[in-house]
Amino acid sequence: MLNSVRLLVLSLLLLVIENYVYDDARFFVYGVVDEYGRDDFPDEFVFGSGTSAYQFEGAVLEDGRSFSIWDTFAHSGVPWNNGENADITCDGYHKYKEDIELIADMGLEAYRFSISWSRLIPNGRGSVNIKGLQFYNDFINRLIAHGIQPHVTLNHFDIPQILANEYGGWISRKSVKDFVAYADVCFREFGDRVLHWTTFNEANIFSLGGYDYGFSPPGRCSSPFGFNCSKGNSTSEPYLVAHNLLLSHASAARLYRQKYKASQHGFIGFNLLGFWFEPYTNTTKDVKATQRARDFYLGWFLNPLVNGDYPEIMKKNAGNRIPTFTKFESQRMKGSFDFLGLNHYTTLYVKDNSISLEMDTRDFDADMGVTYTFGTGNEFPAQFPVAPLGLQSLLNYMKEEYGNPPIYIHENGQAQPRNATLMDTPRVEYLHAYIGALLDALRNGSNTRGYFVWSFLDLFEVIGGYASAYGLYYVDMADKELTRYPKLSAHWYANFLKGKNLSATIPNIMNHVRALPSVASSTRLPLCRMTPSTRPASPFKTCKWSYFMKSDPK
Template identity: 50%
Template structure:
């Protein structure tokens, strides 16, 4: 599972970072600078179906034979649901002053908008938020980090249906109402530009939909479904942004944004085609979401290449997208080479839709030193 680190591993990385760069001192940063750690709900909470929590897509997917290499699952995970006090104390002992975590959608709404609010779930996050604030740690709350109630998957296909926009808006409303008096930093979706590729192009994340040559799934369409789901994610994000800015931001005095996956591309060869390919890869990976949430429409390059695949925004939707995010978070993992293959692409990867071949090596040499699989979230 290529998801955000657990509390423990994030803190270990934080210590390694501080100890390995002796020339950096905290006094060099302004008092307002936030040093933090991050997690995702499915990866750390455990208590998978306890206290009336509903099943999420990950609860179901990880129990399907062959979906997870080592057969593990998040039923217990780091047991954060019961050990959250110890985890917060560990963060406090290291002196971090911010913590980005995600709320489990199915812990708040076990059946989406088709069921009742789970008061046990609301109570858990209230306790966590209050404890963080008492320790001087600012909560950064992500509404959805690759997870969605399985009920919505079963009812209408989750992100494949525009119905999901209503559900996400309803869920966001509950979170703003219940927690917004103390949470001043909201993230709508984590790595929404990567989610459709893993879930609906490569089939490695739930619901595991794909087609050849991208993957060998029982159902799906890798050529069209990633763009349908991305469209619904963008509009779900816009609905939450619109509600927060119109009804909550002024009285709660918070900010709201989105976090995207940000890989950098260098040209494989010093030729015009590869320089253009590197820019195109970045556009198809990042601007795919950035352009709609900032400018209200998809990038011209994507529209030129995929005019038949990209759904169109209505005038009303474009108007809703004019309510801008307050910040953009970037999860940066790595840099890779991009080689143009516009007329000869045979490699089916998540970058392949940009008509590029990507690699981490050139002439037998790696682009950089191998490191831990981790993301540094940079907020703009």
């Protein structure tokens, strides 16, 4: 049975704007600083954008890459991806050189991307794939040659499927050893040029979406929770997976500090999806429920990383379903990060639902005992509500509750339908408001070090497939060359980064955007589209998924 919390979480990730028209020249003030420029931020503060390996690279059957749990999940026909997958996506594996030129032309100071474990070490452990190594070396070298900082994520929802087949992937403690060995290869091969490492992307949402709700890879859940999964246990697996992610992170961080830090001088971080939570009313019940939501969504990982253990309310409500840290593990965990990454999109308003604690069988949501709303009067609005004060509040909470650690806003952006328009004024308004909120937070003492727009290109999204587009650049999926076109937001962001007067340049930007080729009508990629004829033919003439679609352990 689908409850309102799951539907809301799914809608959060599927938000796109339908026939939404804005006055071109209108820019709203959302209670944050409205007039600012790049020079209002510290020189050492970095602005960038990003992608992830599975969503960007394509080439899933080329040069020795094996399949990840995301490949398998996308090919399972989940309805919220419209039956689509990222076999080709933006074809970043072949087009990365021109993409890096676009990144440089925009004036990005940093670029966030992930490494595909399946491309670098196809068997999950053991020998390194030379072709994969060459690809990432060249990618990093080209970024650096253009003066762009590489910010690398080690795992973005895509552990090799072969490890899921062998022992269940992240539900097994065996994953810790394999992840650390993989991280060791990355540090050894790329660490002389990469200073910023993030172990896991959105560890909280990966644990929930993949192992409680079942709407993201690997799609595990159990009745009456989740979305009709065929395997899994929603009551325990999210907690188990989160525990193994934390242990993997702490072990990889310890390895880096002992083996590489002295010579490479880099930094290790951890990333979470960071909604901000406000009480729906000022009643005591809603106020307490809001703190529970913060403890469950943020404290679930931040408390162990900062204090060495889970929040007391989680241990009380989840009982023996939440694993415990040994004293040794707790000591290793505490302080095992140099920075935190937060992916922030909007604010949620929390209502008490503590009656769920009376259920005989509970999952994460029932243990938390809350429900959410956007506070807009519409349970499922057409787009993320623009609520930049939530970002300020989130950063202030990090300062007050967790000692003001160094923070990077790793993702912030607004979705639109892919084939809507290049004139993405709503996204410009969104970015303008949130960057202003970030500046206010910095002036109030936040230790935030950087900001990354999600995403650089229109990608294959976790929820929505190709229908939902966050990119600064439009990718024409109907064109075999997958041509990139800058949207209004790309021009706006570039002008901001180059220190130009934003108000004065907007009309000229708009005229330039209008002169671009019109956006093609919606065209879906077939599930197994072959590589364009301009490139050497793939040795795989059809998508051969049979082996990698084997059921992983129940």
